[in-house]
Amino acid sequence: MTARQTRVLVIGGGIMGVATxxxxxxxxxxxxxxxxxxxxxxxxxxxAAGQITHAVGSRTxxxxxxxxxxLYKKLERExxxxxxxxxxxxxxxxxxxxxxxxxxxxxxxxEMLDLPMELVGPEKIKELNPFYNTEGIKAALHTTGDGxxxxxxxxxxxxxxxxxxxxxxxRFNRVTGVEQRDGGxxxxxxxxxxxxxxxxxxxxxxxxxxxxxxxxxxxxSCSVLHHYLVTETVPEFAARNTEIPIMRDNSMGGYIRQxxxxxxxxxxxxxxxxxxxxxxxxxxxxxxxxxxxxxxxxDYLERAMERIPIIAELGIKRVVRGAITHxxxxxxxxxxxxxxDNVWMACGSSIGLxxxxxxxxxxxxxxxxxxxxxxxxxxxxxxFGNWVDEDYxxxxxxxxxxxxxxxxxxxxxxxxxRPTNRxxxxxxxxxxxxxxxxxxxxxxxxxxADRVNASDVNGWRRQTWFDQVGNEHAAVREAAxxxxxxxxxxxxxxGRDAGAHLDRLSANKVPTGIGRVSLAHMLTEKxxxxxxxxxxxxxxxxxxxxxxxxxxxxDSEWLERHINPEQQVKIENLxxxxxxxxxxxPRSRDILRNGVDIDLxxxxxxxxxxxxxxxxxxxxxxxxxxxxxxxGWEFHAPHENIAAIYDGLMESGLDYGLKDIGSHAFNSLxxxxxxxxxxxxxxxxxxxxxxxxxxxxPDNRRFIGRDATLERTEKGITSRLVYxxxxxxxxxxxxxxxxxxxxxxxGQTTSGGYGYSSGTGLAFGYVKSHLAISGEPFExxxxxxxxxxxxxxxxxxxxxxxxxxx
Numbered sequence: 001m002t003a004r005q006t007r008v009l010v011i012g013g014g015i016m017g018v019a020t021x022x023x024x025x026x027x028x029x030x031x032x033x034x035x036x037x038x039x040x041x042x043x044x045x046x047x048a049a050g051q052i053t054h055a056v057g058s059r060t061x062x063x064x065x066x067x068x069x070x071l072y073k074k075l076e077r078e079x080x081x082x083x084x085x086x087x088x089x090x091x092x093x094x095x096x097x098x099x100x101x102x103x104x105x106x107x108x109x110x111e112m113l114d115l116p117m118e119l120v121g122p123e124k125i126k127e128l129n130p131f132y133n134t135e136g137i138k139a140a141l142h143t144t145g146d147g148x149x150x151x152x153x154x155x156x157x158x159x160x161x162x163x164x165x166x167x168x169x170x171r172f173n174r175v176t177g178v179e180q181r182d183g184g185x186x187x188x189x190x191x192x193x194x195x196x197x198x199x200x201x202x203x204x205x206x207x208x209x210x211x212x213x214x215x216x217x218x219x220x221s222c223s224v225l226h227h228y229l230v231t232e233t234v235p236e237f238a239a240r241n242t243e244i245p246i247m248r249d250n251s252m253g254g255y256i257r258q259x260x261x262x263x264x265x266x267x268x269x270x271x272x273x274x275x276x277x278x279x280x281x282x283x284x285x286x287x288x289x290x291x292x293x294x295x296x297x298x299d300y301l302e303r304a305m306e307r308i309p310i311i312a313e314l315g316i317k318r319v320v321r322g323a324i325t326h327x328x329x330x331x332x333x334x335x336x337x338x339x340x341d342n343v344w345m346a347c348g349s350s351i352g353l354x355x356x357x358x359x360x361x362x363x364x365x366x367x368x369x370x371x372x373x374x375x376x377x378x379x380x381x382x383x384f385g386n387w388v389d390e391d392y393x394x395x396x397x398x399x400x401x402x403x404x405x406x407x408x409x410x411x412x413x414x415x416x417x418r419p420t421n422r423x424x425x426x427x428x429x430x431x432x433x434x435x436x437x438x439x440x441x442x443x444x445x446x447x448x449a450d451r452v453n454a455s456d457v458n459g460w461r462r463q464t465w466f467d468q469v470g471n472e473h474a475a476v477r478e479a480a481x482x483x484x485x486x487x488x489x490x491x492x493x494x495g496r497d498a499g500a501h502l503d504r505l506s507a508n509k510v511p512t513g514i515g516r517v518s519l520a521h522m523l524t525e526k527x528x529x530x531x532x533x534x535x536x537x538x539x540x541x542x543x544x545x546x547x548x549x550x551x552x553x554x555d556s557e558w559l560e561r562h563i564n565p566e567q568q569v570k571i572e573n574l575x576x577x578x579x580x581x582x583x584x585x586p587r588s589r590d591i592l593r594n595g596v597d598i599d600l601x602x603x604x605x606x607x608x609x610x611x612x613x614x615x616x617x618x619x620x621x622x623x624x625x626x627x628x629x630x631x632g633w634e635f636h637a638p639h640e641n642i643a644a645i646y647d648g649l650m651e652s653g654l655d656y657g658l659k660d661i662g663s664h665a666f667n668s669l670x671x672x673x674x675x676x677x678x679x680x681x682x683x684x685x686x687x688x689x690x691x692x693x694x695x696x697x698p699d700n701r702r703f704i705g706r707d708a709t710l711e712r713t714e715k716g717i718t719s720r721l722v723y724x725x726x727x728x729x730x731x732x733x734x735x736x737x738x739x740x741x742x743x744x745x746x747g748q749t750t751s752g753g754y755g756y757s758s759g760t761g762l763a764f765g766y767v768k769s770h771l772a773i774s775g776e777p778f779e780x781x782x783x784x785x786x787x788x789x790x791x792x793x794x795x796x797x798x799x800x801x802x803x804x805x806x
Contacts, residue, residue: 017203064358090146328396442487479657480585523705584632616648728761
């Protein structure tokens with residue numbers, strides 16, 4: 001039988017798969033096809049409760065949810081099919097001061113996306129929902145555009161619209177396996193026929209794990225059982241003309257809304273959740289539900305009835321307990337599958353109806369255009385690395401389910417499955433009071449307490465570690481500090497054509513002199529940021545590259561994928577085998593001098609240079625660079641050498657005031673020097689928007705993104721990054737705050753912190769280009785209150801950078 005051919009095959013007919021199909025067709029790729037083993041929505045989509053809210057914590061998620069709502073409404077009009085959209089609004093209530101801070105932080109999302117929302121008190125809650133018991137409630141976020149949709153209706157309008165554009169949907173045809181052909185495309189086997197596809201999208205929901213195995217992938221998602229219950233008719237609801245808002249309440253672990261004239265109660269147990277199908281979902285499973293666990297949800301159900309007492313005496317007429325996919329960190333898996341440029345994921349979605357329309361629009365943009373209009377970095381399937389195994393996936397996924405209705409405090413650390421990737425000096429640092437954070441599967445010190453095993457605390461306001469971090473900061477400014485940066489990606493690029501290869505990827509010139517160091521930005525074809533790396537030229541056609549640990553897999557693939565067949569280039573991923581220590585401060589030279597037999601003067605060890613030397617008796621690559629704004633060196637070495645370097649520096653530094661520092665102090669130091677971090681280099685931003693033009697060298701090299709950047713600059717860019725001094729009190733910018741100018745929202749912050757040396761709150765943010773002027777006044781909304789901010793042209797600390805070169 002002759003195989004059918006298609007540009008894209010989507011595997012799975014839930015909302016994620018069908019919305020992907022539609023968005024691809026709407027983007028111009030109409031030769032697309034979807035296979036579903038049963039009826040559309042028959043996996044998890046059909047039993048979803050269907051809520052969609054704007055009360056989310058990031059601009060990206062707010063954009064996605066809002067796009068989904070508007071897409072379903074638009075397609076309803078175009079197809080004539082019904083989605084049963086109920087725009088009843090929503091109330092996310094706060095029972096604690098921490099929850100109130102969370103709601104205040106969400107107000108920024110509303111401001112930036114022009115979404116109607118307001119913080120209200122108990123009286124207003126009662127007005128909007130007279131049946132809700134507001135005892136103990138401090139406030140609520142009222143979002144008028146929220147509602148709920150019929151899951152099957154939303155999926156069917158996407159399907160009808162996709163078919164109208166030329167897409168094909170084949171129901172009751174299970175995909176059974178795949179083979180990659182010599183040309184790189186896929187021979188996909190189904191129960192009915194074979195399909196040759198250029199691209200494959202895994203949108204298989206609870207089956208994504210076993211589908212992923214056909215491609216050699218470990219898909220980090222797991223199915224967990226979720227209950228919702230529908231009561232008998234509520235007479236008080238029947239007597240009203242308007243529907244009550246959807247109530248989201250952490251105190252009851254879930255949500256309550258009106259379902260026709262009944263109450264619908266959704267519950268996320270915060271302990272003893274139940275996973276299913278860890279060995280693979282049964283292929284014959286269709287529209288499957290599981291027996292209710294009343295013992296497990298009894299306490300939560302009781303709390304729900306305390307919140308709406310009018311339902312306490314009513315019976316339960318329907319219980320839905322179905323499998324929903326979650327991921328270890330709660331984010332979707334949307335984007336390229338690890339190791340492939342023609343296999344994509346649209347799975348791991350625990351809130352499919354809210355996320356489906358918007359997230360798959362971004363996926364379609366990636367596939368068709370190469371990038372998206374909003375950052376999807378947090379959903380990239382490649383964010384999970386070698387620490388993810390089956391045990392980790394199950395435990396962390398259940399943890400995500402159980403904290404679904406906890407307050408998502410910034411910097412919150414999840415306790416289960418602490419990283420197995422650890423620095424060689426982890427135990428030494430722990431014994432000195434290091435408080436660690438999980439950074440992409442690695443333990444990294446955040447701050448140092450005055451006792452061992454201190455608990456980490458986090459929040460939107462300044463925490464108990466604020467003064468201790470100030471001491472670490474001061475040590476670097478006045479003497480010296482050392483930070484363990486082993487949680488960092490490192491690559492060795494070598495071979496006859498290594499330099500030419502990197503020159504084709506880097507917007508900056510690749511170092512030509514042995515031992516020279518440069519900061520390089522690798523761009524997409526459209527001139528947006530792909531990654532930032534330091535490049536150090538070593539003897540013998542070798543280059544050491546370093547980048548943020550979160551991008552290890554993505555960056556490795558980028559380097560590998562762009563090697564031309566005729567080039568002699570080798571990419572070696574050193575991450576996990578090599579570590580890094582950074583020594584910074586005015587006494588750094590004195591401390592290091594005791595461990596080397598070379599001249600450390602400016603003349604012999606220049607700024608932005610590197611040497612392969614012995615430090616305290618062991619081999620390493622020492623680089624004279626610093627991210628803190630002070631004289632300093634980085635030491636890159638195999639893991640087995642890191643402890644000797646650390647011990648030698650600490651012993652030598654006893655007389656010079658050397659201290660261990662963590663990432664909180666590191667952030668404060670870099671903010672004072674106006675150094676950009678990954679938050680500023682977002683994938684929808686280019687070099688000149690980020691004010692990084694000095695690293696863009698458009699000479700005769702034909703590097704990726706060169707022409708697009710020049711063309712964009714000629715047309716005029718619409719937004720620019722600004723560096724801001726902010727009047728703060730007990731809370732500082734963390735990123736995501738709305739920026740106002742004359743009462744109008746003109747941008748948002750990307751990152752921030754407190755500058756201890758300058759005694760000033762600091763932030764980076766993107767604003768409209770014509771406002772990016774030195775001294776221009778703005779206001780930044782922090783926890784619902786506006787704070788004055790001013791654009792700074794130069795770093796607030798050591799603007800001439802004389803200390804770096806001292």
